[in-house]
Amino acid sequence: SAVISQKPSRDICQRGTSLTIQCQVDSQVTMMFWYRQQPGQSLTLIATANQGSEATYESGFVIDKFPISRPNLTFSTLTVSNMSPEDSSIYLCSVEHSYEQYFGPGTRLTVT
Amino acid sequence: GQNIDQPTEMTATEGAIVQINCTYQTSGFNGLFWYQQHAGEAPTFLSYNVLDGLEEKGRFSSFLSRSKGYSYLLLKELQMKDSASYLCAVRDGSGGYQKVTFGTGTKLQVIP
Numbered sequence: 001s002a003v004i005s006q007k008p009s010r011d012i013c014q015r016g017t018s019l020t021i022q023c024q025v026d027s028q029v030t031m032m033f034w035y036r037q038q039p040g041q042s043l044t045l046i047a048t049a050n051q052g053s054e055a056t057y058e059s060g061f062v063i064d065k066f067p068i069s070r071p072n073l074t075f076s077t078l079t080v081s082n083m084s085p086e087d088s089s090i091y092l093c094s095v096e097h098s099y100e101q102y103f104g105p106g107t108r109l110t111v112t
Numbered sequence: 113g114q115n116i117d118q119p120t121e122m123t124a125t126e127g128a129i130v131q132i133n134c135t136y137q138t139s140g141f142n143g144l145f146w147y148q149q150h151a152g153e154a155p156t157f158l159s160y161n162v163l164d165g166l167e168e169k170g171r172f173s174s175f176l177s178r179s180k181g182y183s184y185l186l187l188k189e190l191q192m193k194d195s196a197s198y199l200c201a202v203r204d205g206s207g208g209y210q211k212v213t214f215g216t217g218t219k220l221q222v223i224p
Contacts, residue, residue: 031210042199043155043214058211092154099162101145101201101212103154 002027002097004104012110013083020079021107023093028073033094034066037106043092049076083111116215118200123221124190132185132198132218140206146174146185147199149217155199158185187220195222 003026013019023032031050035043046066047055055068069077080087088111093104115137124130136144143162147155161167161176161183173186187194197217204211 033212035214042216043201045211045213048211096210099143100157100160102157106154 001100002029002095002102004093004095004102006093006104006107008107009105010108010110012112015084015111017083018079018081019083019109020077021091021093023076023078023104025074025095027097029095029097030073031096032070032076033096033101034068034076034078035092035094035103037090037092039089046078046091080109083109085111087111116200116202116213118198118215118218120216121219121221123223124187126190126192126222126224128190129186129188130190130220132187132200132220134183134185134200134215136181136183136200136202136215138181138202138204138206138213140204141178141202142205142210143203144174144176144183145199145201145203145212146172146183147201147214149197149199151196158198190222192222192224195220 005024007022034046037043045058046061047057049055049068049070051070051073067079090106090108092106118134145160146158148158149155159174166175171188176183197219199217200215201212
C-alpha cells in the first residue's frame with residue numbers, strides 16, 4: 001500500500017485569496033491525482049499530475065484556477081486560486097500503487 | 113465519457129447480506145474499484161476487478177461482468193460499522209492515460 005499525507009488538514013480562507021495544498025507519498029509513484037468532494041457528493045477528478053510534464057485537467061477545471069506542481073515522484077501541490085465560497089470542499093490527493101488507488105486524508109477547505 | 117450508476121441509498125439489517133449494484137458505460141474499460149467511505153473520512157480501497165468473475169475478500173466480495181457493464185459489491189454478516197457510503201469507480205484508458213471516475217456512491221445504513 002501507499003501512505004499519503006496532506007497539509008493542511010483543514011483551513012478557513014477569505015474569498016479572493018489562494019491556498020496551496022501539499023501531498024506527500026511514502027513511495028515513488030508515476031501518477032498522482034487531485035480530486036474534489038463537495039458536501040454530500042462523490043469525488044470529482046480535477047487533474048492528473050505526472051512528474052516532469054504538465055498536469056492534465058478534466059473538463060471544467062483550468063490551470064489558472066488550480067495550478068499544480070509535481071517536482072518529484074513523491075510530492076505534489078494543488079493551489080486553489082482566487083477562492084470563492086463555491087470552492088468550499090474537501091480536496092483529496094490520490095496515487096496509484098500496484099493497480100490500486102489510495103487516498104490521502106483530505107484537506108477540508110471553507111471559503112468565507 | 114463515462115456513465116456510472118448505483119443506488120443512492122440502501123438499508124439492511126445487522127447480520128444480513130446486502131448487494132450493491134453498479135452499472136457503467138465506458139469506451140476503454142481497464143478495471144473497476146469499490147471503495148468504502150465513512151462520513152468525514154477519505155475513501156478506503158475495498159476491491160479491484162479487471163477480469164470477469166467474483167473476487168472474495170473476507171466478508172466482502174465483488175463481481176464483474178464486462179460484457180454487461182455490471183458489477184456488484186456483496187457484504188456478508190453485516191455489522192453496524194459497515195454503515196458508510198460505497199463508491200463504485202471505473203478506470204478508463206481510452207484517453208491515452210489512465211483515469212478513474214467515481215459514481216455518486218451508495219449510502220448504506222445498517223440497522224439493528
